[in-house]
Amino acid sequence: MSEGYKDRIGLLIRDARKHRGLTQQQLAERLGTSQSAVNRIERGQQNLSLEMIARIGTALDSEIVALGAGPVHLRITGPTTLSGEIEVKTSKNAGVALLCGSLLNKGRTVLRRVARIEEVNRLLEVLGSLGVQTRWLNDENDLEIIPPKQLKLDDIDEEAARRTRSVIMFLGPLLHRADSFALPYAGGCNLGTRTVEPHMAALRPFGLDVVATERQYHAKVDASVVPGRPIVLSERGDTVTENALMAAALHPGTTIIRNASSNYMVQDLCFYLQKLGVEVEGIGTTTLTVTGVENIDVDVDYAPSEDPIEAMSLLAAAIVTKSEITIKRVPIEFLEIELATLETMGFEYERSEEYAARNGHTRLVDLTTYPSELTAPRDKIHPLPFPGLNIDNLPFFAVIAAVATGQTLLHDWVYENRAIYLTELSKLGGNVKLLDPHRVMIEGPTHFSGTEIVCPPALRPSVVLLLAMLAAKGTSVLRSTYVIARGYEDLAERLNELGASIESFRDI
Ligand SMILES: CC(=O)N[C@H]1[C@@H](OP(=O)(O)OP(=O)(O)OC[C@H]2O[C@@H](n3ccc(=O)[nH]c3=O)[C@H](O)[C@@H]2O)O[C@H](CO)[C@@H](O)[C@@H]1O
Numbered sequence: 074m075s076e077g078y079k080d081r082i083g084l085l086i087r088d089a090r091k092h093r094g095l096t097q098q099q100l101a102e103r104l105g106t107s108q109s110a111v112n113r114i115e116r117g118q119q120n121l122s123l124e125m126i127a128r129i130g131t132a133l134d135s136e137i138v139a140l141g142a143g144p145v146h147l148r149i150t151g152p153t154t155l156s157g158e159i160e161v162k163t164s165k166n167a168g169v170a171l172l173c174g175s176l177l178n179k180g181r182t183v184l185r186r187v188a189r190i191e192e193v194n195r196l197l198e199v200l201g202s203l204g205v206q207t208r209w210l211n212d213e214n215d216l217e218i219i220p221p222k223q224l225k226l227d228d229i230d231e232e233a234a235r236r237t238r239s240v241i242m243f244l245g246p247l248l249h250r251a252d253s254f255a256l257p258y259a260g261g262c263n264l265g266t267r268t269v270e271p272h273m274a275a276l277r278p279f280g281l282d283v284v285a286t287e288r289q290y291h292a293k294v295d296a297s298v299v300p301g302r303p304i305v306l307s308e309r310g311d312t313v314t315e316n317a318l319m320a321a322a323l324h325p326g327t328t329i330i331r332n333a334s335s336n337y338m339v340q341d342l343c344f345y346l347q348k349l350g351v352e353v354e355g356i357g358t359t360t361l362t363v364t365g366v367e368n369i370d371v372d373v374d375y376a377p378s379e380d381p382i383e384a385m386s387l388l389a390a391a392i393v394t395k396s397e398i399t400i401k402r403v404p405i406e407f408l409e410i411e412l413a414t415l416e417t418m419g420f421e422y423e424r425s426e427e428y429a430a431r432n433g434h435t436r437l438v439d440l441t442t443y444p445s446e447l448t449a450p451r452d453k454i455h456p457l458p459f460p461g462l463n464i465d466n467l468p469f470f471a472v473i474a475a476v477a478t479g480q481t482l483l484h485d486w487v488y489e490n491r492a493i494y495l496t497e498l499s500k501l502g503g504n505v506k507l508l509d510p511h512r513v514m515i516e517g518p519t520h521f522s523g524t525e526i527v528c529p530p531a532l533r534p535s536v537v538l539l540l541a542m543l544a545a546k547g548t549s550v551l552r553s554t555y556v557i558a559r560g561y562e563d564l565a566e567r568l569n570e571l572g573a574s575i576e577s578f579r580d581i
C-alpha cells in the first residue's frame with residue numbers, strides 16, 4: 074500500500090467516524106483496538122490489512138471504506154525464503170468449543186487471546202442474535218461474553234449459523250436451557266458427508282430428541298431423562314465429545330463418557346469446565362468422568378492453548394520453502410507424531426525446553442527449522458484420533474511429500490473429499506495421483522511453478538495450495554480465500570512478516 078493511499082484511507086475513516094458522531098475511543102471499542110491505534114490509522118501511519126479496512130467499514134456502516142464486498146484473493150510472488158520468528162495463535166477448534174461452552178455459564182466469561190478468525194466471527198454473530206453480549210476487550214484479542222437472562226432462541230441468525238459446523242455444539246448447553254428449540258443445519262468445510270448421528274446418540278441419555286426437517290434440527294428435551302449408565306460414543310469425535318461434556322456439565326450427577334476424544338480442543342474445554350466448578354477427571358484419556366452442577370453463575374477467565382494445526386502449517390511453510398525460521402509457542406504434545414514422521418523423512422530442526430501454555434497445562438516449545446533434503450517415508454502416512462497424527466494435519470504432508478524425493482502414499486480414511494482436493498497441487502507442477510477418493514500417491518521432488526487456482530471448499534487443502542505457491546517460481550493467484558480466513562488470523566500478513574510476498578486484493 075503506498076504512503077499516499079494510507080493518508081487518503083485515514084482521512085476517509087476520520088470523516089466517516091465524525092459523520093457517525095463517534096470519538097476515536099468509541100470507534101476503537103467497536104474495533105476491539107486502542108484509541109491510539111485509531112489515531113495512527115487516521116493519520117495514515119498504520120499499515121492496514123483489507124480485513125481491517127472491511128471491519129472499519131462495518132463498524133462505521135460506511136460504504137466509503139467498505140471497498141466492495143467481493144471475495145478476497147491472494148497474489149503470491151515466489152519462490153520465497155522465509156526468515157525470522159513467528160508465534161502460533163490459539164486454536165480455532167478450542168475457540169469455537171469455548172464460545173459454545175460459555176452458554177453454560179450465567180456469569181461473565183473472558184477468553185484470552187482468542188484467534189480472530191471468521192469461524193469465531195460467525196459464532197459471535199449467532200451468539201449476538203441469541204442476545205449474548207460479546208466484546209473484544211483489547212488488541213490482544215481478549216473476548217468478553219455475557220449471556221442474557223433469557224436466550225432469544227427464536228431469533229437465531231440462520232445465515233451465520235449455516236456457515237459454520239460448530240452450531241451443532243449448541244445442542245449440549247442448550248438442552249438445559251429450553252424444552253424445545255430449533256437449530257439450522259451445520260455447515261463448515263465441505264468434506265463430504267459428516268454425520269451428526271453420533272451427537273444425537275450421545276445426547277439422547279440427557280433427554281434430547283432431535284427431528285431433522287429440510288433445513289433445521291428440531292430439538293425437544295425431556296428433563297426427567299438422565300444418563301443411567303456410561304455414555305459410550307460410537308466414534309471418538311472431537312465435537313461429539315464436547316457436546317457430551319457440555320450436557321454433563323449442567324447435569325448434577327456423575328456422567329462417565331467412554332471412547333471420548335482426548336484431542337487438544339477437548340482438553341481446553343475440560344480445563345474451562347473445571348474453572349466453572351464442574352469436576353472433570355480423566356483429561357487426556359478416553360474415559361472422562363464429569364460431575365456437573367445444577368447452576369453455573371461464575372465470572373471466569375480462561376486462556377485457551379495454541380493451535381497445533383497452525384503450528385503444523387507453519388512447519389510445512391518452512392519445509393517447502395527450505396527456510397530457517399523459529400516457530401514460537403508450539404503445542405508439542407499435539408505434534409509429536411507429526412515431528413517423528415518428519416524426522417524419518419530427514420527434517421532437521423531444533424527444539425527449546427518445554428514451557429507451559431497460558432492455560433497452565435499444555436506443553437509448548439519453540440522450534441527452529443533448518444533447510445533439509447527430505448526423502449519419502451517408507452510407510453503410508455495416515456491420521457488417527459489423538460494421540461495419532463492429527464486428521465487436520467494430514468493435508469500438510471501432501472505439500473511436504475511433494476518436495477521430498479520418492480513416492481509418498483497419503484491415506485485420508487476420515488473424509489470423503491479432502492484427499493481429492495490435494496490433487497489441485499498438480500496445477501502447480503506437483504505429481505499427485507488420486508488412487509481412490511481416500512488415497513493419493515505423491516512423487517517428488519517438485520519444482521513448483523506459479524499458476525491461478527480457486528480455493529477448494531476446505532480450509533487445510535486451501536492452505537496447502539498457498540504454501541506450494543510460496544515455493545513456486547513466478548506469480549500465483551489464489552482465489553476466494555474466505556475458507557482460509559475461517560481458520561487462520563491474518564495468515565498472509567504474518568507470512569509477509571517472515572519475508573513472503575503476498576498481496577490481497579478484491580474484485581471491486
Ligand atoms: C470444530 C472442530 O473441532 N472441528 C474438528 C472436529 O470436527 P468434528 O468433531 O465435527 O468431526 P466429525 O465428527 O465430522 O468427524 C470427522 C470425521 O471423522 C469420522 N470419525 C471421527 C472419529 C472417529 O473415531 N471415527 C470416525 O470415523 C467421522 O465420522 C467424520 O466423518 O474434528 C475433526 C476430526 O478431528 C476435525 O477435522 C475438525 O477440525
Ligand SMILES: C=C(OP(=O)(O)O)C(=O)O
Nearest residue numbers: 238261262465532533560
Ligand atoms: C475440518 C476442519 O474444520 P471444521 O470442523 O470447522 O469444518 C478443519 O479445521 O480442518
